[in-house]
Amino acid sequence: MSTRTVVLKDIRNIFIGIVLSCLLLNSVPGTAQQLNPWPKPIQENKPWARWWWMGNAVDTVNLSAAMQKYHEAGFGGLEIAPIYGAKGFEDRYLRFLSPAWVNTLRFVLHKGDRLDMGVDLTTGTGWPFGGPQVSTEDAATKLVYRIYRLGKGQRLTEAIRPADQRDKKAVLSEVVAFDGEGNAKILTEKVDTQGMLDWDAPQGDWTLYAVFVGKTGQQVKRAAPGGEGYTLDHFSTAAVDHYLNRFDTAFAEQEIGVRAFYNDSYEVYGADWTPGFFTEFEQRRGYDLRLHLPELFADTGDVRVARVKADYRETVGDLLRENFTERWTAWAHGRHAKTKNQAHGSPSNLLDLYATVDIPEMETFGSSDFPIPGFKPGIKPKSGDKPDPVLMKFPSSAAHLKGKPLVSSETFTWLGEHFRSSLSQFKPEVEQCFLAGINHVFYHGITYSPQDVPWPGWLFYASVNMVPTNSWWPHVRGLNTYITRVQSILQSGVMDNEVLLYWPAYDIWDDPKGGMKSLTYHNVEDWLHPATFYRIARALMDEGYGVDFVSDRLLADLQADRGHLQSPGGNRYRVLLVPAARRMPLETLAKIKEFAEKGIQVVFEQLPEDVPGFGNYEQRNRLFKQLIDSLSSATNIHVTPDVVSGLGKMEFMGEPLVHEGLRFVRLKSGGKTIYYVVNHGKEDLDKWIAFNTQSRHVLLMDPQQGDFGWCNAKIQGNQSQVRLQIRTGESLFVQFGDQSSLDGLPRWNYREALDSIIELSNAWKLSFREGGPQLPVDTQLKQPIYWTALPGEAYSSFSGIGVYETSFTLDAIDRAGRYDLVLDDLAESARIWVNDEDAGWIGSVPYQLDISKYLKQGKNTLRIEVANLMANRIRFMEKNHIKWNDYHEINVVNIDYKTFDASGWDIQPSGLQGNVVIRKYRLR
Numbered sequence: 055m056s057t058r059t060v061v062l063k064d065i066r067n068i069f070i071g072i073v074l075s076c077l078l079l080n081s082v083p084g085t086a087q088q089l090n091p092w093p094k095p096i097q098e099n100k101p102w103a104r105w106w107w108m109g110n111a112v113d114t115v116n117l118s119a120a121m122q123k124y125h126e127a128g129f130g131g132l133e134i135a136p137i138y139g140a141k142g143f144e145d146r147y148l149r150f151l152s153p154a155w156v157n158t159l160r161f162v163l164h165k166g167d168r169l170d171m172g173v174d175l176t177t178g179t180g181w182p183f184g185g186p187q188v189s190t191e192d193a194a195t196k197l198v199y200r201i202y203r204l205g206k207g208q209r210l211t212e213a214i215r216p217a218d219q220r221d222k223k224a225v226l227s228e229v230v231a232f233d234g235e236g237n238a239k240i241l242t243e244k245v246d247t248q249g250m251l252d253w254d255a256p257q258g259d260w261t262l263y264a265v266f267v268g269k270t271g272q273q274v275k276r277a278a279p280g281g282e283g284y285t286l287d288h289f290s291t292a293a294v295d296h297y298l299n300r301f302d303t304a305f306a307e308q309e310i311g312v313r314a315f316y317n318d319s320y321e322v323y324g325a326d327w328t329p330g331f332f333t334e335f336e337q338r339r340g341y342d343l344r345l346h347l348p349e350l351f352a353d354t355g356d357v358r359v360a361r362v363k364a365d366y367r368e369t370v371g372d373l374l375r376e377n378f379t380e381r382w383t384a385w386a387h388g389r390h391a392k393t394k395n396q397a398h399g400s401p402s403n404l405l406d407l408y409a410t411v412d413i414p415e416m417e418t419f420g421s422s423d424f425p426i427p428g429f430k431p432g433i434k435p436k437s438g439d440k441p442d443p444v445l446m447k448f449p450s451s452a453a454h455l456k457g458k459p460l461v462s463s464e465t466f467t468w469l470g471e472h473f474r475s476s477l478s479q480f481k482p483e484v485e486q487c488f489l490a491g492i493n494h495v496f497y498h499g500i501t502y503s504p505q506d507v508p509w510p511g512w513l514f515y516a517s518v519n520m521v522p523t524n525s526w527w528p529h530v531r532g533l534n535t536y537i538t539r540v541q542s543i544l545q546s547g548v549m550d551n552e553v554l555l556y557w558p559a560y561d562i563w564d565d566p567k568g569g570m571k572s573l574t575y576h577n578v579e580d581w582l583h584p585a586t587f588y589r590i591a592r593a594l595m596d597e598g599y600g601v602d603f604v605s606d607r608l609l610a611d612l613q614a615d616r617g618h619l620q621s622p623g624g625n626r627y628r629v630l631l632v633p634a635a636r637r638m639p640l641e642t643l644a645k646i647k648e649f650a651e652k653g654i655q656v657v658f659e660q661l662p663e664d665v666p667g668f669g670n671y672e673q674r675n676r677l678f679k680q681l682i683d684s685l686s687s688a689t690n691i692h693v694t695p696d697v698v699s700g701l702g703k704m705e706f707m708g709e710p711l712v713h714e715g716l717r718f719v720r721l722k723s724g725g726k727t728i729y730y731v732v733n734h735g736k737e738d739l740d741k742w743i744a745f746n747t748q749s750r751h752v753l754l755m756d757p758q759q760g761d762f763g764w765c766n767a768k769i770q771g772n773q774s775q776v777r778l779q780i781r782t783g784e785s786l787f788v789q790f791g792d793q794s795s796l797d798g799l800p801r802w803n804y805r806e807a808l809d810s811i812i813e814l815s816n817a818w819k820l821s822f823r824e825g826g827p828q829l830p831v832d833t834q835l836k837q838p839i840y841w842t843a844l845p846g847e848a849y850s851s852f853s854g855i856g857v858y859e860t861s862f863t864l865d866a867i868d869r870a871g872r873y874d875l876v877l878d879d880l881a882e883s884a885r886i887w888v889n890d891e892d893a894g895w896i897g898s899v900p901y902q903l904d905i906s907k908y909l910k911q912g913k914n915t916l917r918i919e920v921a922n923l924m925a926n927r928i929r930f931m932e933k934n935h936i937k938w939n940d941y942h943e944i945n946v947v948n949i950d951y952k953t954f955d956a957s958g959w960d961i962q963p964s965g966l967q968g969n970v971v972i973r974k975y976r977l978r
Contacts, residue, residue: 089798091753091762091789092539097172098460099542100130101534103520104499108512108941109139110278111146114161116504121165123522124500128534131172133316133394133496134162136179136278138943140512146504149280150179151304163311174314174394177301177382179281181318184274186283187300190223192293193284197327197569198224198268199351204231204255213249214264224268228332230344233258238345263347270324276943288320289328289373291381298385305389314392317382318464319417319575320374320399326570328373338372339365340669349668352566359566361668364637367563367571368667371402379410394462397449399574403559404448405605409456414449416492417464419575424482425736426783428899432470432479435949439576441483443490444591450491451602454549455611457623462494463487466518471949473924474962475518476882477526477533481898484537485732485785489717491551491602493544495537509826510924510938515946519924525825525853526921529883532895539757543787544730547723551600553701554619554627556642557587558635559605560666586633586659593698594631598708600720602627606642614652629655629706631697637666640678647681650690657700658693661685710744710773716780726791731780738781740805744773747790752776754802755787759894759904763802779804783899805872805975812873812972814916818860820965825854827930838918838966840881842926850961853927858918858966867911872975877901878968880920887917905972922964925956932957 093099103124124132136150148155159175166173178185184193198221202210216224229241229251235258244252251262272285287293328334335343343350349362383393392412397404408414420440421432434440450461465484469475484495497520503511511523521527562571562581573581582588594601602625604612612619618626630649643662650656661682665674685691694700701707711718715735721728727747733739748769754776755762767774767790780786789795818835830841830848841849841856875886875893883897888908896903931938932955939945939954948954 091755091799092760093542093546095538095542097130097170098494099538099545100128101495101497101537101541102131102133102172102174103129103497104464105132105134106499106501106514107134107136107278108501108503109143109146110136110148110150110155110280111139111143111504112148112158112502113146113504114158117158117162117502118165119505120502120522121162121169121171125169125171126531127527128531128538129171130538131166131174131313132500133174133176134159135176135499136281137276137514138180138278138941140507141940141942147279150185150278151280151300155280156304160311172313173311174316175312177298177315177317178274179278180274180276182274182285182320182322183288183297183317184272184283184285185277185281185297185300187297188284188286188293189296190269190284192287192290192296194270194272194322194325195287195289195327195329196268196270196324198266199347200264200266201351202262202264204260204262206255206257206259208255209253210251210262214245214251215249216266216268221266221268224266226264227267228265228344229262230265230347231255231260231262232348233260240344261348263351265347267327267329270322272323272325275321285322285325287325287328288322288378289325289331289370291377294378294381298382310389310391312391314394314413315382315386315389316394317396319396320572326370326401331369334373335366335369338369339667346668353568355566357566358668360564361666361671363566363569364560364563365667365669367401370570371400371406374400374402375407375410379407383411396464398445399572401570401572403605403607404573405452405557405603406607408449408452409608412458413460413462413494414453414458415462415464415496416446416449416487416490417467417575418446418483418487419467421469421479422483422486424734426482426734426899427736428901429482429783430476430478433474433949434470435468438468438949439578441486442578442582443486443595444588445575445578445582446487446490446492447591447601447603450549451604452608453623454491454551454602454625455604455608455621455623457621459545460494461492462496463492464498465495467498468516468949469518472513472519472946472954473928473956476923477529478882478898480533481536482734482783485734488540488544488730489719489732491549491719493541495541508938510928513939513946515941515944525855525924525927526883528824528855528919529885529895529897529921532883532885532897535895536757539760540730540785543728543755544719544721547721547726547728548624549600549602550720550722550727551602551625552628553594553599553601554604554630555587555591555594555601556609556630556632556635557603557605558585558633558638560637560639561585561635564637564666590631590633590659590697594708596712597698598710598712598718599701604630606639609642609645612649614649614654617653617655619649619654629657629701629704631701632656632658632662633697634659635662637664638662640665640674640681643678643681647685647688647691650688654690655704655706656691657697658691659695659697661693707746709746714739714741714743716743726789726795728790729788730785731778731788732785733780733782735782740779741777742768742775743778744770744775745788745790746772747774748772749774749790749792751791751793751796753789753791753796753799755789757785757787761904763800764796765802777804781900781902803872803977806978807976809871809974809976812862812864812974814860814862814970814972816860816862818858821857821859822852823855823857825852825927827851827927829854838968838970840963840967841965842961842963843967847930851926851930852964853922853924856920856922856965858920859916861913861915863913864909864911867909868974870977871906872904872977873906873909874973874975875903875905875916876971876973877918877966878970880966881963882923883921884966885919887919889915890917918966918970920964920966923962925959925962926964929956929959929961
């Protein structure tokens with residue numbers, strides 16, 4: 055061959071290579087989407103993680119190295135959360151918001167830009183908001199009161215003081231006297247500076263209520279150096295402004311550069327008041343609360359008591375939303391940043407709080423039980439919580455109604471016991487988030503640790519330890535890739551839920567018992583589970599309806615449009631469903647009637663009983679009754695005790711696929727209808743499934759391996775039927791569009807009858823890398839067994855990567871067939887290499903992987919790199935009294951918040967066990 059021919063061939067090959075690279079990188083207009091329908095990943099498609107800075111003992115060298123590892127593992131961003139520090143490293147601590155700390159943050163932001171990683175920042179340290187800038191005046195405030203009894207002519211002879219010495223610094227606000235006839239006298243101005251009351255009780259028996267403005271005394275929990283101090287009074291605009299001013303001072307006029315400021319779940323304990331509350335209450339509720347102190351402080355079943363308390367609780371919620379959440383968000387916007395907020399735990403309407411911020415965030419706490427065969431559930435506390443699919447829909451509902459593209463989740467909080475949580479537990483748990491409308495996952499989380507800290511490095515006390523020292527860290531990218539694929543689709547469109555379910559929050563507030571109502575994750579059995587709302591929400595989901603929740607405030611923002619409720623965010627709903635509600639504002643009921651008159655279908659479980667609250671009650675009650683009476687003749691209003699069946703009678707049916715054991719979410723994107731379908735059931739599924747849409751043109755996309763292909767649907771009535779093959783534990787995207795959206799794409803291959811099973815009968819080699827406390831010696835095996843079944847402590851105590859290798863011969867390769875590698879039992883995750891090519895990740899049930907394109911005729915090699923849990927190595931350290939757990943505020947505790955001790959743990963099975971085979975299928 056001539057030199058000229060070689061050169062021309064090289065030029066041609068280079069040109070072809072460039073073209074193919076451009077196509078693969080989505081660089082050629084008009085072809086990228088046809089060749090690969092998966093969106094090109096961006097920061098927010100990828101999972102992010104909360105990033106604990108222990109003691110702020112951070113430096114640029116270690117930060118740079120850590121961020122590089124996170125980037126390589128597939129993380130899209132980090133959420134900085136400064137907390138308490140490790141003992142012995144005090145000389146490395148940086149004080150929060152000091153010039154050195156701010157410069158370090160700026161380094162992280164620049165590094166993030168270079169790595170294409172986003173950065174969020176909590177507006178404080180630990181939680182909740184607070185710190186040294188919070189004066190006693192601005193600190194979280196509580197209502198303190200004391201009752202005195204006086205008869206005719208009697209005078210109070212002692213100074214008016216709180217009864218509890220712990221409240222001795224509480225400031226007197228009001229003194230009001232009540233007789234037995236309901237008459238009240240405000241006596242505040244008759245109290246001198248020494249607390250003595252200059253007043254003689256007139257005729258009758260009198261009860262004096264002394265109201266004080268007290269302080270909870272709560273300090274910031276898990277505070278970092280420079281972040282210690284009182285918790286903020288979230289109800290006070292002055293306190294919030296003073297608090298945020300510290301950040302303005304620290305950053306001066308320079309751009310900060312964080313994507314979002316973040317607020318953790320509301321954990322302000324006992325704060326139920328703020329100076330000026332009486333004035334705020336009267337302006338909002340229309341009457342003087344001082345004249346109703348007996349009702350406010352009562353704990354009886356009286357209806358009047360419940361009404362006054364409902365007004366009090368609504369006012370508290372208003373102050374939190376307006377004076378903190380909205381004000382904080384406006385401040386962040388002034389800093390060219392977003393806000394990300396967890397509303398649960400708040401004494402307010404959760405939907406309204408979520409609607410106020412840019413990125414509403416839920417938290418998944420505890421672990422779920424899945425009927426997936428082979429699923430290994432997490433270790434649960436003796437008494438604890440688990441993720442609730444209804445609670446998880448509160449932030450997504452607010453986001454859908456307000457058009458907020460991102461809904462995030464603090465994911466895997468206390469998923470299981472430390473060092474014993476596996477990637478196989480993560481996948482179905484995070485899929486529950488996706489099914490609830492969450493599309494922006496934050497792991498809980500990563501603890502920053504310098505490279506010179508011995509294994510396991512610094513760890514957070516309530517985390518799944520998503521850290522590079524975790525034995526399964528080399529496999530994290532497999533899970534991250536799956537999450538990225540799913541989120542890239544879920545973030546690409548608008549959620550297509552057709553039912554709006556009204557949340558009767560006033561029924562929660564209308565309760566004569568207790569004081570403020572905090573709607574926490576840990577007391578859902580009190581405020582959420584008993585409600586008819588909850589029962590209906592679960593029933594709707596079980597029957598295949600896409601549902602969002604709506605509050606009174608959010609309902610007022612909707613518009614009727616051609617038989618649909620149109621939200622400001624672009625979502626359209628076919629029906630408004632109202633569960634049984636004892637209390638409903640007059641304005642809400644009037645709005646619902648207006649919608650019905652404009653053609654919106656409204657289904658009541660039963661008509662509401664009355665208006666909430668006490669102010670101007672008689673007039674509001676009269677108008678409410680008139681409005682209720684008028685509903686009997688209103689069109690499009692249906693009253694039925696079984697609202698879900700009522701939807702069916704209206705010929706409005708849910709998605710049939712739920713009756714096959716599948717779960718889904720549905721979205722619209724550029725004229726396409728997309729279903730994300732998950733099989734968390736007991737059985738694999740292979741059958742024709744009906745979808746409530748009409749299109750013959752279907753694209754199937756497998757987020758586990760990234761495969762995709764088109765298939766044809768069958769139209770039957772107003773539904774499309776698609777053949778789905780989806781094993782238990784798997785998920786699938788089903789996209790309906792037009793023919794043009796499928797041009798250039800391959801056909802989807804269905805597995806037909808099992809053609810053969812290829813047994814791997816050669817010997818296996820087991821070797822070890824990347825772990826400790828020491829690397830066990832290599833060994834030969836007849837067939838795979840757990841390495842913990844081998845004799846010797848080196849095997850039983852090892853946490854890291856064990857490599858199982860074998861070879862096999864294929865006489866022929868059927869390129870029209872499919873070859874699935876099937877592992878019998880895996881502990882806990884695996885990376886598969888076929889003929890020295892990376893074939894993919896197996897990290898959750900089912901333990902199967904399509905390896906067809908990596909096989910060749912003749913001799914083949916198989917390498918299975920297995921990662922186990924950290925548990926066995928930690929057990930070894932505990933048994934040998936090797937110190938690893940020494941922090942200033944709280945050490946790592948066990949799942950029941952008791953002293954951590956792994957010395958008595960059983961050895962956790964580790965490695966690969968049982969048959970490893972290749973199943974060959976014919977394809978169609």
